[in-house]
Amino acid sequence: MQSAYAKDLVWQLTLRDAADEEILAAVHQVNLRESRGEDPAAELGSAAEYAATFSGQRPSPARSRWVTVAGILAVAWLIGTAVAVERFGFDPPVPDRLFALLGALLLLCVGVGVAFVAALSRARRATARIATH
Structure with missing residues (x-):
């Protein structure tokens, strides 16, 4: 059985x-x-x-990957919305720029949310691994 201090330490190190x-x-x-x-x-x-005090901080590959993918999708959404409005006369129910920005913000939020879930999953795995040692 791990102490509360050890569990908090695992969480803190996982966040880092x-x-x-x-x-x-x-x-x-x-x-x-x-x-x-x-x-x-x-x-x-x-x-x-x-x-x-631990210096070995490194970016989480899963977190970086998901945030990068979300950023690329958000930029693609902005470009796609601009092309659709200009070229095809697409008329969203809200002003064009607001529609594009809301869509990009939604995609970024999804990416950050997935990255957060990946971090929580990693924390659970680390806690389980430490509990068995």
């Missing part, structure tokens, strides 16, 4: 996109301190402070 090896090493340090009866918060500071 730390490597799995870093997460395992950090939780191992916390578990060692707790097994000796020490308070990890007193020694290491809060989980967020301890997580900030």
Whole structure:
């Protein structure tokens, strides 16, 4: 059973996109301190402070990929709407620019939402992996 401190540390490191090896090493340090009866918060500071000491931050490939795809789709939506309005006389129910911007914003929100879900999924996997070690 993991302590609340270890669980918070896993979450903090996952938010910082730390490597799995870093997460395992950090939780191992916390578990060692707790097994000796020490308070990890007193020694290491809060989980967020301890997580900030890890330098191996790297962008999450899944998050970067989804945000990139959403950005490309949003730009394509803006260009497509402009072409449809100019070339084919497409008349959306709202002003053209507003229609284009709302569509692009919706696509960006979907991409960011998918990236967030990917990050949560990664956090769950990391927590499960650490719980089994």
